[in-house]
Amino acid sequence: MRVLGIETSCDETGIAIYDGERGLLAHALHSQVDLHAAYGGVVPEIASRDHVRKLIPLLDTCLAEAGCERGDIDGVAYTAGPGLIGALLVGASMGRALATALDVPAVGVHHMEGHLLAPLLEPDPPPFPFVALLVSGGHTMLIEVTDIGRYRLLGETLDDAAGEAFDKTAKLLGLGYPGGPALARCATDGRPDAYRFPRPMTDRPGLDFSFSGLKTHTRNLWAERRDSPGAQADIAAGFQRAVVETLVIKCRRAMQETRCGHLIVSGGVGANLELREALRRAGEKAGWQAHYPRIEFCTDNGAMIAFAGYHRLAAGETEPERIFARPRWPMDELRPPGEAASRP
Known part of the structure; x- marks a missing residue:
């Protein structure tokens, strides 16, 4: 199973492609640090608009690096929360739209579960x-x-x-x-x-x-x-x-x-x-x-979302055809892949 991961919870735009047999095929990340530096912190509206500008170019970059076409994607995972609601909605909207257009399942991933599982992407995971x-x-x-x-x-x-x-x-x-x-x-x-x-x-x-x-x-x-x-x-x-x-x-x-x-x-x-x-x-x-995780996967990134999403999609977890985003999402609501409670 080949999963596209999308991360837009805050001020990094991340895209990655993870294959269940071959591992991480490609990932691309754009940081908005320079955009927000003048304000001394993240400006949510600026973050959301920049995600809109960068997602498609990053997707094309990842597909080229992985040697894939859009039709080779078997599932889509996107960060559904927690995070800035506007930024989350950009990634969730793109993820849901791609999944619908490609007729593949989609799943919203908990941002902190992505971070928690990021070290498992390494060659010698714990x-x-x-x-x-x-x-x-x-x-x-x-x-x-x-x-x-x-x-x-x-x-x-x-x-x-x-x-x-x-x-x-x-x-x-x-x-x-x-x-x-x-x-x-x-x-x-x-x-x-x-x-x-x-x-x-x-x-x-x-x-x-x-x-x-x-x-x-x-x-x-x-x-x-x-x-x-x-x-x-x-x-x-x-x-x-x-x-x-x-x-x-x-x-x-x-x-x-x-x-x-x-x-x-x-x-x-x-x-x-x-x-x-x-x-x-x-x-x-x-x-x-x-x-x-390697330094590049310590900060927000698409690879951790693709990896976490792969395990949930491979277990048969999917989202209904709607845009799912939660700026606040307690981790104690998470269940093992395939046993997830219904989304509120």
Whole structure:
């Protein structure tokens, strides 16, 4: 079965083609970073309009790379949520229209399930069961995964997600957009122990996260020290270290609780090199292994949607002939492929 994947949940336009026997045949991604940089964040209307402009050219690029025609597509998977409603509707509309025109099934994919399964695209994927740390955009969560579609939420953020905290702190420090990579670059010139930063919610049991207090602490520290030599880099380094150590502490607890031998890390923050190194050291010490998708699949992409959609379509899951998009979609509503509950 050959599945076309479409990702338009936010500010990346992704297209990919996945074959059940041959694996990933092609993928193409367009980032809107330059469009939104002038505004310091994603502008939903601009994002939606750019998806409209880029989807068909990216589809043609992928088909050419895969050596396929549109008629060779056996199913369509598109991101149905969560995400920006206008952006989601662009991808959902195209996905539903293509499926109808080609007389093939279509399925709406949960964006976070795509991220969760992205490491399984690698040549040496982790075996089930594993724990997943999903750190993408407005989401930070720990999930125990026993199979595709069988997920148990272990903990999640109670306010700001790690990615949001990175972006807002970068903006506070005047580091530009996108904030996460800009802050990480600035942190390389700083001293992470120059100032004291809290490790939120690590002094109590449980696996939930909270980063709003850390963000407030950073704002107050910057207001006090902004004129000090090297303060920008030192604060960036200290903030990054606090986020990384908080995530690592919670991951260690999750691995102890579940007794899993494998942790996967996915989402944009999963590309952070300090986080990767800290989790590698923690895993070596405790006897578990951390896995990541390749850097290009940490951010939003069509390959993860094509892969997740393939497993659901191959199990006989399909959507009725309508456009399905949910800006908010709890992961606990997901079921194993072929056992999905009816769409609300």
